[in-house]
Amino acid sequence: MVLRLDPALAERLAAVAEVEGRSVSDVAREAIAALVEARRKDTRFRRLLEENLARHRRLLDLLRDDSP
């Protein structure tokens, strides 16, 4: 996978990847996963998301890729 990252961020990720002997992609995904976990604890964000998904369920069903 090719990543297009800010130079400073790419440098930090590359440094972590080198030290830990992993790919930059793996390190990037781990960093995103940590951010996801943090956001998951944001009750307002989750409540708004659940409300939106419930209110627009018919529209989202229409937009399923296997729908006509």
Added chain:
Amino acid sequence: MTELNVADLVLIAGQTLGISTETALGQLDIAAARAAVTEARRAAGPAGIPGAAPPGPLSDRAAAATAGAALMHALLRHRPFPGHGEQVAVAAGLQFLAVNGWRAGLDPPGEAASVIRGVASGQLAAAAAAAWLTPRLTPVSFVREATMPASRPGLWSRAREFLAPVTGLIPRHAPGVHTRATGFIPMTGQARASYGLAWRLAGHQLGTEHILLGLIGSDGTAARALERLGIGPEAVRQQVGRVQHRPRTEAAGAPEATLAARQVLAQWALGEALGRGHRSIDTEDLLLALYREADGAAAQALARLGAGESRVRGAVAALLAESGPAESGAG
């Protein structure tokens, strides 16, 4: 303005698609996600430039619609979740609006789906999607403070009309009209002419009845469809009755459109046009859109004339079939 980041997209995708965030993360194209987020920020204009807008809710409706449409457009273009592009783009756009203090009313879903697919296919620009979205946004705080009485929806409509910002509709010599509330609305020449007439017929307030009078006072498929049903301009004028047929004077100032008229112009008529595969609103779109505001004077006058929606829709379809595809704003 509160922006969404790549991690937010993962959480939204997981919840939307009914999969775990780990699975969503596994499906994520990180490069596409970053490109979409960056593009949306740039396209949002000054509000999207870090430091140019204060953090927190977006106070301007048009700016919120622009930023939300820009995010959806960017996600539809870059598709960070291959195979689920449209669902995730819409869910992310709605979430972006929600965290910035806006709730979108996207009913009917079929019309909204047409708009989304138009953006996804490149037939509809982000700016046009933003214009479509703007009148559908309601401040979240307003929604929370006012509870809609389930048995009295008309009361809710009147309350919204009363509380809605005062807005004038100003026709311009361009392929469409520009409203302060909704931005640019694409219209064909005949639709602009009928709207211009409606604007001149209105006194201090432009209602749905003025839109109807504008339609029957100018050439176009709408007027011809009514004539085909045996309903001439004079019969319509008599039914509308209360409207003053005098040119608006400069001293009277620009007419302000009612909420119903704004919805006919920027919401229902655009939906009719998009549903027909057209990019611009034509006179028949305006006529059919009037039925969506059933409490409006225009819809009531048409009903009293025996011009029910199904009859008029049939007459419009017949006329369009006879005239061929070149007459309307297809393309």
